[in-house]
Amino acid sequence: MEILEQLFVLAHLLGMAAVVGSAVFVARGVATPALVWGARAQLVTGLVLVGLNEAADDELNTTKVAVKLLVALAVVACAEIAAAGERKGRGSRAQLVTAAGALALLNTAIAVLWR
Ligand code: HEM
Numbered sequence: 001m002e003i004l005e006q007l008f009v010l011a012h013l014l015g016m017a018a019v020v021g022s023a024v025f026v027a028r029g030v031a032t033p034a035l036v037w038g039a040r041a042q043l044v045t046g047l048v049l050v051g052l053n054e055a056a057d058d059e060l061n062t063t064k065v066a067v068k069l070l071v072a073l074a075v076v077a078c079a080e081i082a083a084a085g086e087r088k089g090r091g092s093r094a095q096l097v098t099a100a101g102a103l104a105l106l107n108t109a110i111a112v113l114w115r
Contacts, residue, residue, distance in 0.1 A: 005052045008045050015041035016108055019075065023101025029094030031082035039079040039100060042072050042107075064114050071107045075100050 018038025027035075046068065053060050078100035082093040 001052065001056055005049065005056070008048050008052060011041065012045040012049060015039075015045055016104060019079075019104040020101055020108065023097050024105065029092050029097050031079060031086050031093070031097050031100075035097065035100060036079045036083045039072070039076045039104070042104070043076055046072060061114070064110065068107050068110055071103050071110070075103045075107070078103065 015038045018034040019042065022030075022032045022035040022038065026032075046065075050060065050065055078096040082096035082100070085091065085093045085096075
């Protein structure tokens with residue numbers, strides 16, 4: 001169980017790197033596959049981590065997790081709408097991509113600073 005949780009934390013951190021890396025540092029304004037799949041991965045791996053922590057009877061800060069869930073849903077929404085706009089040839093939606101990156105950074109700060 002311990003190793004499973006560690007692997008999901010690793011996947012969770014890689015998802016965070018994909019979103020923040022793409023939106024903030026590499027392809028500003030462009031909804032890259034890394035941004036979209038990273039955002040989806042954060043939602044899935046985060047929920048799995050909650051389940052694994054519950055299964056191990058580890059105490060989780062539920063308020064913090066609920067806030068992170070709402071922020072992560074907003075990240076997915078921004079990334080999906082930006083990517084759909086690009087697919088349909090409506091041009092890049094730079095503000096949505098920036099919002100996705102900024103919100104992912106906010107969730108990273110919440111994860112690390114809210115104990
Ligand atoms: C953009 C979305 C997200 C980002 C950037 C993010 C970022 C992070 C980071 C950096 C950590 C490691 C913190 C540390 O170990 O000190 C973490 C841990 C964690 N995250 Fe997220 N997160 C996101 C979404 C979510 C969601 C949606 C959930 C669940 C609903 C979630 C649940 C958790 C849990 C339970 C841990 C603790 C893992 C453990 O130590 O066992 N995260 N997150």
